Amino acid sequence: MQNNLRSDTFLYDAMESCGDAVYRLALCRLGGRADAEDVYQEVFLRLLRDTTDFRDDEHLKAWLLRVTVNCCNDLRRSAWFRRTAPLEAAPDAAAPVQDGNDELWQAVRTLPDDLRIVVWLHYVEGYGTDEIAPLVGCRPATVRTRLHRARKKLRIELEGNDDGQPEQLEPTEEYQSAR
Incomplete structure (x- = not known):
């Protein structure tokens, strides 16, 4: 063998x-x-x-x-x-952790697959657009476009939150330290 x-x-x-x-x-x-x-x-x-x-x-x-x-x-x-x-x-x-952004991560879950995966890789895993492109099989410009579209959809989805401002997607401290 x-x-x-x-x-x-x-x-x-x-x-x-x-x-x-x-x-x-x-x-x-x-x-x-x-x-x-x-x-x-x-x-x-x-x-x-x-x-x-x-x-x-x-x-x-x-x-x-x-x-x-x-x-x-x-x-x-x-x-x-x-x-x-x-x-x-x-x-x-x-959702990465229970960090008070439940509404935000629920909105991320509703994104189409191509948008959700680039949001996940960028904000949770901490990859840049040039690094994401080969992972998802597209050009870096396409990744940037998908991130832009995802942010726009999330902004529209989250406009009704308490303070009237959409929540910001930020990598959590736990996930940053894991990188």
């Missing part, structure tokens, strides 16, 4: 350092815990079998997030996914 699989230590370290980001992105994209767990498992199985020589941890994380996006897209396109309804209602599942 040919041993071209990565070491257990490498896989464990990758899961420790990037597993939360992979799971959160899958959860944000798919909306259901069971589907996010399936994608998480598939992503790390692909890593186990892959032979890419990663330059550094950031290269590994970018690769994992790109594979996560691809796995989510594959799952969403599947006939099984289109014919089933989620067993669980997880309205708060993709």
